[in-house]
Amino acid sequence: MKKYIVTIAREHGSGGRIIGKKLAEELGIAFYDRELITLTAKQTGLSEAFINDIEDQKPSSLLYSLYMGTYIPNVYDEAYVAQANLIRSLADKESCVIVGRCADYILREYDNCFHFFIHAPIQERAKRITEEYGEQVKDPAAAVKKWDKKRSSYYNFVTQSQWGRAQNYNLTIDSSIGLDQTTALIKDYLKHSGVLD
Amino acid sequence: MKKYIVTIAREHGSGGRIIGKKLAEELGIAFYDRELITLTAKQTGLSEAFINDIEDQKPSSLLYSLYMGTYIPNVYDEAYVAQANLIRSLADKESCVIVGRCADYILREYDNCFHFFIHAPIQERAKRITEEYGEQVKDPAAAVKKWDKKRSSYYNFVTQSQWGRAQNYNLTIDSSIGLDQTTALIKDYLKHSGVLD
8 A cells, every 4th residue: 555644733632632543553554743752852852841842932933034044043943843854754754643743734745645633612622631631720721722822823833824724634623523433534534535445 | 314404615616516416415405505595585685696796795794783783784784684594494494405605604503513614726626617617717726716715705704703714614625535525525424423324
């Protein structure tokens, strides 16, 4: 079977990471989420905590300053570039599922690469982060909104597009039909597109 | 089987109307697209051409002026309200597929109502409007962009949300996997959500 890549972007609490992991297991292909952080940390010599936090930071206006010839790399840009290169090298190597990290944008020119966005109503996400993820926060709904804000700011800045805009993805799914059902639907999509039998 | 409603919003040239019609046929339920225009025209006494064009016009700031108690109905508002009431009465009556006309927003509080958004890359849409829809335009890519602009302005104004924002829909699909495949995927969704066997 030809190599194929699945990227999954997700609202916090939508179950996107769980869906990605389950999908990779069922398809028998590699899964990259936290692993990206560990690998990028190893490559750059930066700490995992620092790499983990780059999604919360806007890189400096990297593209603009590259264009203007005035680029002076800073440590956030360096971490972003290292991570983007890592994502490309993984996608070159093998079929895999990659969660988050603007992978849909980084791999936008890749063949046989399919992009999914998982979302869910706020009440459901607030419930999941406390009951399933075990997050201890005072106001769960406010916490997921804060995460959305961070992820969208980072994505919008890096890609100059909009996080959660339907046109950026092959399929976007409201996971409130259930995480197993959402996983099955992604497989249905891959079947209809001829990637899976 | 319990009554269920499917709404389909679509980018011009994405094949959304064809998909909706095919879906309704395969499910054996009613299909409303142009029919909404004919029915609204009959109810209001306005011409079909006028009703057809309301999506190109922003209704006056209806909600705001209702709130302020300063509402003086104009003919666009009247047509919008008549059409919204018609959509609700159809959804009350029977299972159906409704294309366009902000039906997802109008029926947002309805049970067993599922919202889909169909999009496709611009080159594909430009090709479809000339080769399949037979539209004669100088610059097909510019023409579909102009339609997108009209539909999104109308939707964004009426709903105070964003047309094509993943979170407004149960599922958004890039129809470049094929119109039959996209139709099948919508049916897959309805199966996973327990609406269809």
